[in-house]
Amino acid sequence: MHAIHHTDHTILPHPPHTVWNAIINELNGKTTWWHPHNTHQPGPTPPHHTGGTTHTTIHPNGIGKPGPKLHFTSTTTHITPHHTLTQTHTGHFHGTTTYTLTPHPQPHNTTHTQLTITFTTTPHHWPKLLHHLTNLTTKHTTATQHALTNLHHHLTTTNNHQ
Known part of the structure; x- marks a missing residue:
C-alpha cells in the first residue's frame, strides 16, 4: 500500500505544447519554477x-x-x-509520478491546458519515519501548489518576452 497518493491539478492559459515544454525544461534542470522546494538534474538520457x-x-x-x-x-x-509523461522513482520515495495535459478549448480560438500531476509513492529509509511524524501528503500538496503557481507565472512571463 502506498503511503502517499495524491493528485494536484490546475488549468493554465497556455496550449499543451507550451506547458509540455515547461515541464520538460524543469525536469532537465533548465528552469526553476519548482523552487524553492525541488531541484532537478537530468541523467545521461534526458x-x-x-x-x-x-x-x-x-x-x-x-x-x-x-x-x-x-x-x-x-x-x-x-x-x-x-x-502524458509517467516516471517511476526510487530513492527516498518509491512509486510513480504522472503528468497529464488535457486541452481545454476556449472562445476566440485559444486553448488552455489542464495539468494533472498524480503522485503515488511510499517513503523509504528515514523519510518513512518522517511520514509517521508529519503529514507528508499535506507538505507535498502545498509544495506542488506553490510550484504550479510559479509555473503559471513562468509561462506568462516567458510568453510576454517572446
Whole structure:
C-alpha cells in the first residue's frame, strides 16, 4: 500500500505544447519554477525519452536553508508528447509520478491546458519515519501548489518576452 497518493491539478492559459515544454525544461534542470522546494538534474538520457532519468532533490525548508534533503531518481516509463509523461522513482520515495495535459478549448480560438500531476509513492529509509511524524501528503500538496503557481507565472512571463 502506498503511503502517499495524491493528485494536484490546475488549468493554465497556455496550449499543451507550451506547458509540455515547461515541464520538460524543469525536469532537465533548465528552469526553476519548482523552487524553492525541488531541484532537478537530468541523467545521461534526458527525461523526455523513455528510459531517461531525472535526479530530484526535495528541500522541505527551501533551497539553501537548514534541514534534511530527500533524494530520488525518476525514470521515464511512458511518454506521449504534449499529453502524458509517467516516471517511476526510487530513492527516498518509491512509486510513480504522472503528468497529464488535457486541452481545454476556449472562445476566440485559444486553448488552455489542464495539468494533472498524480503522485503515488511510499517513503523509504528515514523519510518513512518522517511520514509517521508529519503529514507528508499535506507538505507535498502545498509544495506542488506553490510550484504550479510559479509555473503559471513562468509561462506568462516567458510568453510576454517572446
